[in-house]
Amino acid sequence: MDPFALSRHAVPAALAAVLLGAAPAALAQPTPARQAQLAHWLRDDCGACHGMTLRGGLGPPLTREALAGKPRESLVATVLYGRPGTAMPPWQPFMTQDEAQWLIDRLQAGKPPAVAPPAN
Ligand code: HEC
Numbered sequence: 594m595d596p597f598a599l600s601r602h603a604v605p606a607a608l609a610a611v612l613l614g615a616a617p618a619a620l621a622q623p624t625p626a627r628q629a630q631l632a633h634w635l636r637d638d639c640g641a642c643h644g645m646t647l648r649g650g651l652g653p654p655l656t657r658e659a660l661a662g663k664p665r666e667s668l669v670a671t672v673l674y675g676r677p678g679t680a681m682p683p684w685q686p687f688m689t690q691d692e693a694q695w696l697i698d699r700l701q702a703g704k705p706p707a708v709a710p711p712a713n
Contacts, residue, residue, distance in 0.1 A: 632706035657703030
């Protein structure tokens with residue numbers, strides 16, 4: 594998968610969030626709309642490398658078992674800044690620190706956000 598392909602659809606959304614001042618305040622839960630966006634990324638983008646069921650692929654598994662005992666802050670930093678020299682890209686252009694923290698908390702709890710079925 595080409596990690597830059599995602600910028601085509603993600604950049605306008607991220608830009609809109611910044612322009613509208615929609616970034617959540619410190620420690621706030623992402624809004625339901627952002628939770629849905631994060632769930633989509635997790636499945637379609639993170640899942641492209643980490644596996645759609647997060648059990649690993651090009652990237653390591655993101656299951657509760659695999660992340661057990663790993664410091665939350667370093668996992669959050671990995672999501673925001675990527676791992677230079679590896680395929681893990683930085684997600685800072687697309688999500689806030691709170692959103693990355695929310696994702697890691699869900700992953701470490703073994704409760705990755707699910708993509709909602711189409712509304713109709
Ligand atoms: C282009 C492939 C790719 C994509 C897309 C990707 N990752 Fe990764 N990710 C990796 C690789 C490869 C590693 C392992 C890097 C290393 O060797 O340290 C990794 C490492 C990680 C780690 C650290 C795991 C650990 O056990 O230390 C986390 C957490 C993570 N990714 C989360 C995510 C999330 C969340 C997303 C989507 C927002 C994502 N990744 C998207 C390839 C990817």
